[in-house]
Amino acid sequence: MNKPGIPTLDDVAREAKVSTATVSRCLNSPDQVSTKTRDKILKVVKDLGYSPNFGAQALAAKRTNTFGAVVPTMNNAIFAAGLQAFQEELGRNDATLLLASSSYSLKVEEEQIRSLVARGADGLLLIGTQRSKDVYTFLDDRQIPYVIAWSYKDSKKQSCVGFDNFQASYELTLKAIELGHKKFAVISAHTSSNDRAKNRVRGIRKALEDRGFETNNLPCIECDYSIENGSLSFKELMGSPDRPTIIMCGNDVLAAGAVKQAHEMGLKIPDDISITGFDNIELATVIEPALTTVHVRHKRMGMLAAQVLLKQVDDKSYRENIKLDTWIVEGKSLAKPGPVS
Amino acid sequence: MNKPGIPTLDDVAREAKVSTATVSRCLNSPDQVSTKTRDKILKVVKDLGYSPNFGAQALAAKRTNTFGAVVPTMNNAIFAAGLQAFQEELGRNDATLLLASSSYSLKVEEEQIRSLVARGADGLLLIGTQRSKDVYTFLDDRQIPYVIAWSYKDSKKQSCVGFDNFQASYELTLKAIELGHKKFAVISAHTSSNDRAKNRVRGIRKALEDRGFETNNLPCIECDYSIENGSLSFKELMGSPDRPTIIMCGNDVLAAGAVKQAHEMGLKIPDDISITGFDNIELATVIEPALTTVHVRHKRMGMLAAQVLLKQVDDKSYRENIKLDTWIVEGKSLAKPGPVS
DNA sequence: TTTTTGCATGTAAGCGCTTACATTTTTCAT
DNA sequence: ATGAAAAATGTAAGCGCTTACATGCAAAAA
Known part of the structure; x- marks a missing residue:
């Protein structure tokens, strides 16, 4: 009755005739394992189609490689480019994005933030500075790294990647x-x-x-x-x-x-x-x-936000305030006023 | 050295002078617990600011209340409305959305799907039908529910919410x-x-x-x-x-x-x-x-996709094929051809 | 009153992984 | 060849939760 299940670390260990610790090390810090056993283990991993159990990993390692973002809306493209860049940068670092939207409601946003944290987000991307003090306290208490984007604010306590x-x-x-x-x-x-x-x-x-x-x-x-x-x-x-x-x-x-x-x-x-x-x-x-x-340099903002966030995960005391430049784009919709109509 | 940590179920149980099992039941199926103890426990939960540990919960309960979606892009608004609706419907059911984008690459999509599953997604929203057989096998082997959106396909084996x-x-x-x-x-x-x-x-x-x-x-x-x-x-x-x-x-x-x-x-x-x-x-x-x-009825599609997916989680054998109607919207960009230019 | 039934609660065994520490093996200077 | 240091591996204790099962206890039935 044990055959048709999803393979676990134990299965791999047994099959490769090593201990679970070695398998774990082989997967997480390969250079602590001899080339020979590494190859052996990786082969078994492949054969069995093993992939680690997320919950167990999160529980034992106390991190999820998952980051949360709460955007006010996904209905229009305002945040799309920035988010996409954010997500891509996370992806480059083997992390994924948990996304929620708040419909521009501070209350909903607070719920979403708590929910993302409860889901084990290692860090958060927040839009703008405006939210209840409680939220910041909540995050600080749990030492959840976060970065504020779309707004700039000079602060030693909070990271931000925004513009003026x-x-x-x-x-x-x-x-x-x-x-x-x-x-x-x-x-x-x-x-x-x-x-x-x-x-x-x-x-x-x-x-x-x-x-x-x-x-x-x-x-x-x-x-x-x-x-x-x-x-x-x-x-x-x-x-x-x-x-x-x-x-x-x-x-x-x-x-x-x-x-x-x-x-x-x-x-x-x-x-x-x-x-x-x-x-x-x-x-x-x-x-x-x-x-x-x-x-507004949305893409750059999203990418930098991800980078800052990742740094903060490694070093909980790291903070950075980045102000991106903006410039006026001349279209045809602004000109000097016509004669009084 | 135990004080300033994040409170756990044990802390709550101790404080409320009940067993951890009772606290767990109180939170997950409240009606199995007497009103009296429930109130007592909920008060402690509130006082301590307890919130369950995601990894532990996922590990023990074998579900995460998290759903994944892989969209081809977030850069333009094509998927925005549908996704927003999908996410909102999930939210109404206490679930959240894990989002990834594939940049229209099947290979990237496959990676993303595996990654979402590895992260414990209870189910997936996929766009369109086109992907390698391996992906479907992978999902079927693990019994991961998924629904295909944006395309319609008559099938007993797969759920879809799409249009023709x-x-x-x-x-x-x-x-x-x-x-x-x-x-x-x-x-x-x-x-x-x-x-x-x-x-x-x-x-x-x-x-x-x-x-x-x-x-x-x-x-x-x-x-x-x-x-x-x-x-x-x-x-x-x-x-x-x-x-x-x-x-x-x-x-x-x-x-x-x-x-x-x-x-x-x-x-x-x-x-x-x-x-x-x-x-x-x-x-x-x-x-x-x-x-x-x-x-295209994007919002409806997103909402229905979420509903179908949630049903599939409850009943792994549930399948549904929904075809939404579409209609031509008359703008001003189509008219009979002018005289030969 | 005694027995039965059912609800409320407690006990404890994992879930699958990481990691500190212990042990064994290899390497290498002497 | 020898011993010490370094490298590789193993052992086992959790991480915080859920849940099957056992127990207790009060209400309903006899």
């Missing part, structure tokens, strides 16, 4: 001001639980204030990221008696929705209205006109 | 023929390792043949799915002396690239050239003109 959302947004706004725009409006993700969105809006406000604009009544709609919402928000903003000449969007997805709606309303971009995005995902390049947006 | 790529493509082609198109060209993903792409192309060919077209020299470019490749292929096809009047693309991403390139070449869609897509991802709706494409 505030600054990038600030610069884009300055550019718009220099082109002569006077009436601004903003479509943003909800800022209450999203530090990136918050900083992007802050960047816009600061730039305006620095150039003497009054920002108290800056029209600003907050919604979930989706093309649909971009369209709706655009419609609403353009329905105002005092139409803006430029609408700055929290990301490319919203901007794409805005552009779409502009077409439907028969508005010419950028003659009738300028629109800007953020992220420079592929979407930004295929819509007409191409978006003026902020390029 | 061939038929959908066939119908779209018929529609184009009826509009009067005579010169077809195709941009497809590589068909050698991708049954969906293969069937979509087959659908086109069959429709053409059924209507008396010669398909031996149907221009057909195969490339990886990307906007860039869509553009390049489009350029190549339109560089031919005998320009097609319609280019049918294997999916929306390629079509978006084609559309982009058409704009750059100053070609009007659909007057100068018709373009069709496949998948009806959001991208299809924001480009100008909106794509005529095939709607």
Whole structure:
């Protein structure tokens, strides 16, 4: 009754006539084993089709080579490129990715984080800085390495691989001001639980204030990221008696929705209205006109995040703060405002 | 030296003055435990911040509540919606998702599958039917449940939740023929390792043949799915002396690239050239003109796949084949061919 | 009251692996 | 050839949990 099961380390040991310890060593640190026995063991491993039992390995070795990531959404491509790069870098190091998405809810995110940790994640990739103190305490107590991505924060206690959302947004706004725009409006993700969105809006406000604009009544709609919402928000903003000449969007997805709606309303971009995005995902390049947006080095971010995380696993006290540069990508959706319409 | 560690089942048991078995039962099948002790235990669990050790649990219970998925890519949104739905449905059942991507390589996919299984995945979501026999044998030997998505296949041995790529493509082609198109060209993903792409192309060919077209020299470019490749292929096809009047693309991403390139070449869609897509991802709706494409019920597919998979875990002999309907979404990118240019 | 039944709990044997430590074998300087 | 150091291998104790089985105890049946 023992034959048709999945082979275990014991089976291999017996078949190869060595102890289980030797088999284990042969698999985990081959150079501690003589070439002769190694070959013998590897042959048996192959013959039997042995592959280690994950649970047992995790239990005994106290690590899983599995990393978790909680992203706000998988529904649009914002995180896709970064995640893919993250995953590939993990793969290069024989680790795999456990993925969860939180639908932009801090509460759900917290659950997901706990669940990933409970599943033995050796480390976590988290998006943005904003979450309850409890979460950080939880992770610190268990000494779970994590790295924060998509946001930059100078900190000795936490690693991050991000970029300056505030600054990038600030610069884009300055550019718009220099082109002569006077009436601004903003479509943003909800800022209450999203530090990136918050900083992007802050960047816009600061730039305006620095150039003497009054920002108290800056029209600003907050919604979930989706093309649909971009369209709706655009419609609403353009329905105002005092139409803006430029609408700055929290990301490319919203901007794409805005552009779409502009077409439907028969508005010419950028003659009738300028629109800007953020992220420079592929979407930004295929819509007409191409978006003026902020390029974010998603792939690099994902890859570096994985590297930092892996270092932290080896050295629990290792920390690194990496700030990636961003730059404005000139599309055709931002130009100086046309004559008053 | 025992205090500052992570609490274990033993700690809980000791603190609550019951046996470990009772604690375990309390957590896994609460109704086997009296209300009184249950409350007592749960309080201790909370106080101690106990959370079960994954490896130990997996080892003892022989299941992980973790499911794996290997998608060809995360770089574009083709699989995003389906995966998100899959993940959400798993979440509703206290399971999580292990994700890997294969970059459309069968070899990489096989590795990923083995790796996911080694990591204790209770079941797998696989995209499409095309993979080596060994993989299926491997999975069957270990009795790992899996469900095939994105493709439909009538089979008593395998579960699938998919749609008829061939038929959908066939119908779209018929529609184009009826509009009067005579010169077809195709941009497809590589068909050698991708049954969906293969069937979509087959659908086109069959429709053409059924209507008396010669398909031996149907221009057909195969490339990886990307906007860039869509553009390049489009350029190549339109560089031919005998320009097609319609280019049918294997999916929306390629079509978006084609559309982009058409704009750059100053070609009007659909007057100068018709373009069709496949998948009806959001991208299809924001480009100008909106794509005529095939709607695929991605979300539903993801959700159903999760449900089937969960059923298979409970009952290893359960199998189900679900074919979802698809339909043509009328955009503005397909119309009758203009006068000979 | 005594016996039966069934629920609540405890006991303890693993699950398959890693690794500290012990033991044996090989290598090599003397 | 000899002994010490180094290398290879073996022994066995867990890792933290689940669960079959045994036990205890109160309610139901006789």
